[in-house]
Amino acid sequence: MRKVQLLMPALAAAIAIAGSSCSKSDKNVNPDDLVNPDNSTFVIAVTAEGSSSEATDYVLQSKDLMTGVITPVGQGIEQKSYRMYEVVGKTLLSITYQGTNVVPGYALNDKGILSKKNGEFSILRLHARGVVDQDRMFGMFCPRDGSAEATFYEINASSMSVARQAKINVFQTANNWKEWAYFNDVRMVGGKVFAPFFQIKNSGFDTQYADSAYLAIFSYPELKLEKVIKDERTGTLGRYASNDVLSITESGDVYTYSAAGAIAAGSVPSAKPSGILRIKNGTTDFDKDYFFNIETATGGYKLCGMKYIGGGKALAQIFSFKDHVAGDKWTNRDCRLAIIDLAAKTITNVTDVPLHTGGGLQYGCVIDKGLAYLQVQNADGIYIYKVDLATAKGTKGAKVQGKAVMGLFKMTK
Template sequence: MKKQITNLAVIFGILLLVSACSKDDDNPVPNGGNDGNGGEKKEFSYLLALSLPTIDSYPFHILKDVEEGTADIDKSQEIPDLPYNVPVVGKDGFIYLNSAEKLTKYEVDENGILVDIGSVTNLGISGGPVFEFLDDTRLLISSGPRSTSDGVFSYQIINTKNMTEESNGTITLPVDPNSQAVPSAYIHKDGKIFVPYIHSDENFASYNRAPVAIFDATTFNYEKTIYTENAAGLGFSVVSSHGFAENGDLYIAACNTNYWASNETIPSGIVKIKAGESEFDNSYFFNLTEKFSGNHTGGFLYLGSNKALVQVFRGDLIQEYKDYQGGFVIEYHLIDLITKTTEKLNLPLLKYPRRAMELIGDGKVAIVGNTENDGNNIYIYDSATNSVSIGLKYEGTQQISTFMTFR
């Protein structure tokens, strides 16, 4: 395989790599054709980014099904002439990848091959672009440097229908002197853009309260910043870390682990901002570190009916920083946001937390499983039966580094 994509491993700690805060479409969309065996033919729906650092190869693989079967890296694809590709988001059958110079929209042909159908000059390369769709065709994105000492971040609004820049500008996140700001997400809520961000000292250790800056979603004028003392850092930009309940309440994960916010003196957990409001609900905090015997959490995926999945880092297995990403230290737990009960999923210890879980429809979640003894798999959690099974078994890669839907 010809090398075209550089290593998506740790660059500047957690700050550089794939992001994930996209909204999930929970309804599969078949194309109405036939697979030649009397069954319904499925559209291509899933992207896997693969990692083979020992041979410096980082291809993509497009798949129709991840709930069963096997796939092999021989059918994967590397993008020519774009040595730095970062998966951003998939939507309406298209895939958006960010490179050093441009954001590119791809469609998938009948053979499962990515085809470039348009691009726009971006703000630079960042392993964890922060983005949000403002509507079906307007993408707010910051793709450049992720950390600044003045709190100023550039953004673009891209018309994804014709891949043109509609507008651009800057937002300013409040920071103290000699400190750093790192945005975790753009969240569109009630006509506002909520921006949870890491506010840290010059050594990237977060302060003892976590901020969310709020901007008008039309003018991008700054309105205010709200703070919670229940978190050091809100959001986790390289995996889903927030979700809206059916009543419009917004839940955001507080990931205070040394992997991200670097302040484990405050427990990781879940905070809430009620529907129609722009202040924290101070009566609500779900202390997950207390539930998980002192361990801290990473990603958070809202499933519906007040249930969610969270990643838990096993602190007793972490000896150095690289273990957060390269060690088999990750568990998954089901949590109930109302009763505050938890249940560990029946999975082996996994490695690599980034872009590792996503809704795939029918109440099911795909969980990337890079295991120590059982290969590289996509595990399927079924909320209807509250069970986990092995779905796709992937052969030929050292690691699956991104899972993404795009239907």
């Protein structure tokens, strides 16, 4: 069983002495060390070093991601089990990625220190989730044992409650009654619920339907399945539990990606190319006039992941090798970073960021004043990198001491 702790580090003294950040208790924390003049702070969820079966997670605060060492050392609020994190408005949700779990929430107090909110709620593990607004998040639990129903949750993070839950028939959604839908993102789009999925026929994620993209559209709030749209120009959408499959632009257009056959990203083999599709604002079908073939544009390389960063652009991790073999599965190895202009169909490689393990974009990417902050992990360890989005140039920042970064956010009081 894992442990999760909430840690509020006193950065100034610790960095000056040891280049690290830690604290014993709220009483020892100087908010000036953690909170920027605009009342913002960075929040980082780190899995500490440990055995393969046991490790400790911490949530740390810092106003600076570019200097020193961010390390999970100190005391804090302990929780149980492996977790994922999401910020909804001003609330950080700590979500157990196991069976039934109790979800606590955290917010910045009047001093800017992350503190536990009143109230908790119980849900099943979430394989798909999407922030709706400053109060609400959608989430979905997907069975992979042949059970017929996924569970949909509407969560109110402000009140720390489940506003409603409903059941969705995964066989009806897949519409072939041989395999079932496995959702990997869920968003509110134009008053409807959009939920991309791939199909599986067993718990090993095998499928006979890897050569098309599928997205289910449900009415809201009834959650009646209105239609499933399909596109045969690329393969299945997104990746397992990625929660970054849909990019909704300021104009209301929706872009979605396929890693099609990228075994290193967990995909099954596919004859279709990795690419990006579009659903134009006000429509509920894939745009027949738009397809961005990533493999053609890059000379044969596949997407690992993609996250919308605003202004019609997305930050993407693209594999640096063409041949994906069975031994690559789930490794997410050797990705390079790029900026994709979705409408213009252009790709600009980010300079000064080394090859790294992909998939990290799903655990948080902070966009702030023309800059992107994200984790970069490879054989040299884990570092925070800052990317100037105008110049596509990266800058190496703080080292993260630990096994993994499970969340990276910016919060305000």
